[in-house]
Amino acid sequence: MIASKIIINYGVKFKLTHSLPHGALMMQDRGMRIVDDLRWRGVETWTDRPLGPVSGMRTGGKAEFFCAPASVRQLRAVLEMARRHGVRTHVIGSLTNTLVSDEGVEGIVISTAKIRGLLIKGDLFTAYAGEKLDTVINKSVEHKLTGLERLGGIPGTVGGAVVGNAGANGLSISEHVLYMDIMTKDAKVHRLPHYAGAFGYRSSPIGDDELLLSVAFRLGPALNTVQARQEKERYKAERVRMGQFRNPSLGCFFKNPGGTSAGKLIDEAGLKGISIGGAATADFHAGFIINKGNATSKDVMDLSRLIQDRVHAKTGIMLEREVRLLGDFS
Numbered sequence: 102m103i104a105s106k107i108i109i110n111y112g113v114k115f116k117l118t119h120s121l122p123h124g125a126l127m128m129q130d131r132g133m134r135i136v137d138d139l140r141w142r143g144v145e146t147w148t149d150r151p152l153g154p155v156s157g158m159r160t161g162g163k164a165e166f167f168c169a170p171a172s173v174r175q176l177r178a179v180l181e182m183a184r185r186h187g188v189r190t191h192v193i194g195s196l197t198n199t200l201v202s203d204e205g206v207e208g209i210v211i212s213t214a215k216i217r218g219l220l221i222k223g224d225l226f227t228a229y230a231g232e233k234l235d236t237v238i239n240k241s242v243e244h245k246l247t248g249l250e251r252l253g254g255i256p257g258t259v260g261g262a263v264v265g266n267a268g269a270n271g272l273s274i275s276e277h278v279l280y281m282d283i284m285t286k287d288a289k290v291h292r293l294p295h296y297a298g299a300f301g302y303r304s305s306p307i308g309d310d311e312l313l314l315s316v317a318f319r320l321g322p323a324l325n326t327v328q329a330r331q332e333k334e335r336y337k338a339e340r341v342r343m344g345q346f347r348n349p350s351l352g353c354f355f356k357n358p359g360g361t362s363a364g365k366l367i368d369e370a371g372l373k374g375i376s377i378g379g380a381a382t383a384d385f386h387a388g389f390i391i392n393k394g395n396a397t398s399k400d401v402m403d404l405s406r407l408i409q410d411r412v413h414a415k416t417g418i419m420l421e422r423e424v425r426l427l428g429d430f431s
């Protein structure tokens with residue numbers, strides 16, 4: 102007979118099952134200590150948090166632990182606690198470029214989306230990682246600074262944009278980066294100057310075990326802020342007109358191989374509109390994989406692999422994924 106009871110601990114439910122083997126009880130105990138520790142430090146923390154509802158693709162399983170530190174001090178506390186308990190950490194912004202495994206994610210998923218703030222000094226514009234990129238563009242223009250407008254309408258945080266060197270309409274965000282402040286997993290803060298060659302196509306010098314805290318942009322003077330704001334809104338409106346936000350997606354799923362567009366290759370391979378389960382290529386852009394409503398991350402991955410195989414068979418080009426993966430997809 103299994104005796105179990107629910108303990109409500111800081112709003113987090115733990116099921117204590119007394120017939121569990123010793124190892125499993127130790128795991129539950131560790132979980133409670135992690136949540137207690139973080140909550141005590143004021144960090145918003147959840148166990149078994151479903152990531153599907155907050156991911157761009159609206160698919161994927163649960164995070165064993167999910168926390169959203171609201172300051173650099175809280176972030177440092179999370180990293181120190183993770184090290185103390187030997188728990189793996191994963192960093193996300195707002196998951197608009199990340200596919201989450203249906204099996205969920207072991208360890209602590211740390212969202213930097215709540216680490217926000219802007220500092221403006223002359224033509225130096227500093228944004229904390231959790232600010233929305235769109236807000237950063239609006240605020241820079243409000244402060245009579247120009248440069249980022251062509252990125253108007255790209256969803257997600259500025260942290261995610263810098264780490265992935267987001268780009269659109271012939272502009273990569275790195276073109277305006279002066280330096281970045283990062284935290285390494287030992288909770289130490291470092292300043293990385295932008296040096297030539299550090300960023301690549303959809304890549305940055307930020308390593309997998311580093312967290313971007315803030316980014317300083319060098320922007321130009323906006324002589325006409327009305328025009329700059331209108332330009333940014335035009336780029337954003339064009340995305341809406343195309344239908345980019347009609348279905349959940351992660352934007353372009355594949356990188357453009359040198360000299361051509363992934364979407365064009367997929368289209369020419371006759372794969373526009375093809376679907377597996379609830380995942381399909383979009384009719385407005387074959388490089389977008391969309392969720393038609395009931396997709397799983399497995400559907401999305403299966404479709405992406407089929408696209409890679411077919412395009413490779415037709416052209417000899419192996420498309421490389423632009424989207425990042427979180428959790429196990431083996």
Ligand SMILES: Cc1cc2nc3c(=O)[nH]c(=O)nc-3n(C[C@H](O)[C@H](O)[C@H](O)COP(=O)(O)OP(=O)(O)OC[C@H]3O[C@@H](n4cnc5c(N)ncnc54)[C@H](O)[C@@H]3O)c2cc1C
Nearest residue numbers: 194195196197198199257258260261262267268313351352
């Ligand atoms: C409709 C649509 C259109 C899009 N159009 C474009 C486009 O035109 N151009 C483009 O480049 N992208 C585009 N994207 C993709 C996406 O919006 C961008 O890549 C965005 O910048 C990702 O931000 P995020 O906060 O959601 O990052 P996430 O998806 O949460 O994370 C992306 C990567 O960055 C890492 N990361 C995030 N924050 C941090 C941090 N603070 N420290 C360390 N690592 C971090 C994560 O570990 C992950 O590897 C589009 C997406 C959608 C849904």
